[in-house]
Amino acid sequence: MPMIGQPAPQFSTQAVFDGGEIKNISLSDYKGKWTVLFFYPLDFTFVCPTELTQFREFLPDFAKANAVIVGASVDSVHSHKRWLRDDLGNLGYPLIADLTKRISKDFGVLLEDRGIATRGTFIIDPDQNIQYMGIHNTAVGRDAKEVxxxxxxxxxxxxxxxxWKKGDQHVVTLK
Known part of the structure; x- marks a missing residue:
């Protein structure tokens, strides 16, 4: 399982981009940028679309912070493509297909008994080291504003x- 400050597990797979375009994608494609990689359980579910569309809502804020968003699940690129076409529309960021479940396993988010990823969020710095990780239950969606x-x-x-919020003083006081 990856740890804070350590290199993020590298991957190379297919992803669906806006317009339904399927392309190969690697974590190394994002070297030099902050990367928010988030895993979600499955396409065509109830909580997942609330997360994916909220990340889309805050995409301009992430872009201002020199950060890219990448979503991932164990679904195929064809499932992603249909879900985007039929339900979500363009997101502005790619969705990774992790059919082999290798990426989910390498990041420590695979629920092997269910064959899906739990909700895992990783903030990877420009040198591709993990600086934040949050992993939680599939029943509760994460908040893009907090990320x-x-x-x-x-x-x-x-x-x-x-x-703390951007613009606040960086002073931590204890009584």
Missing amino acids: LRVLQGLQSGELCGAG
Whole structure:
């Protein structure tokens, strides 16, 4: 399982991009940028579209922070393509197909008994080291605003207390 500060597991697979274009994708394609890689259980489910569309909503904010978003599940590129076409529309970021489940396993998010990934979020720095990871139950969606807040905190290079937001003082005081 990867750890904070260690190199992110490298991968190369197919992904669906806007317009339904299927292309090969590797983590190394994003070297030099902050990368938010998030795993979700399956296409055509109930909680997952709320996350994917919220990341789309905040995409301009991630772009301002020199960060790219990449989604991943164990579905095929054909499933992704249909889900985007029929339900979600263009997201502005790629969806990785992890049919072999190798990427999910390498990142430590594979629920082997169910054959799906749990909700895992990884913030990878421009040198491709993991700087944040959050893994939680499939029943509860993550909040893109919180992921953005953590990214901005990491980029500040300062100590950022709970609830810190970009523009706040970086002063942590204890009584």
